[in-house]
């Protein structure tokens with residue numbers, strides 16, 4: 001493992017390293033976005049280079065596309081590939097049912113489309129992302145820029161009608177300006193504290209005009225690989241509970257791991 005990583009990055013790294021073991025020759029893969037997913041792209045590039053593994057990758061953001069291309073991976077668009085064997089991505093929170101909050105990196109729209117087009121989704125996360133109930137992490141909602149303040153008011157009204165107690169909604173900024181996603185939209189972050197019924201909230205939010213997609217991933221993730229700073233990795237499978245605990249000892253020596261995202 002890269003020696004100078006902080007404890008959280010070590011945990012993310014070992015989760016990514018273990019998840020890449022699930023990749024088989026010839027697979028079409030969704031490549032997630034974020035710092036954990038960036039480790040996964042590097043670990044994948046290492047297997048491609050060292051083992052001659054042949055894979056096709058569909059990135060979920062411009063950032064991931066640039067990284068994967070720079071490491072020599074075969075990068076395609078979803079329209080070129082259409083259906084995928086496996087997506088590996090990070091998450092901001094996961095609950096005991098492996099439902100997720102995603103979108104901390106503002107890529108939730110492409111991430112949800114790609115994960116839904118995949119036979120299997122594996123989430124890679126450090127142990128701090130595990131929660132008993134989703135919602136401490138602000139829920140990202142992607143909205144079109146046109147009339148975003150009206151969309152925000154409609155979301156607030158909807159939260160009132162659902163008796164949600166904490167319902168602050170904020171526009172995500174990038175410095176002085178509203179953040180613009182890869183699909184040229186904005187992100188509203190819903191500070192809810194605790195989400196009583198994530199399935200219902202996900203459906204209701206997507207009914208509001210102006211909402212493109214929300215960051216609740218319900219019944220999409222199959223497996224979560226959880227990493228810890230000491231190298232311990234647990235694999236939690238929705239159908240089988242915790243299926244394996246491993247310890248990863250790994251010392252990459254080359255520049256694939258030089259410049260983590």
Ligand SMILES: O=C(CO)[C@H](O)[C@H](O)COP(=O)(O)O
Pocket residue numbers: 032033034035036037089090091092101102103104105106107108111
């Ligand atoms: O959903 C995401 C991007 O939209 C990320 O996967 C999520 O924010 C986790 O990021 P990180 O691995 O950097 O903690």
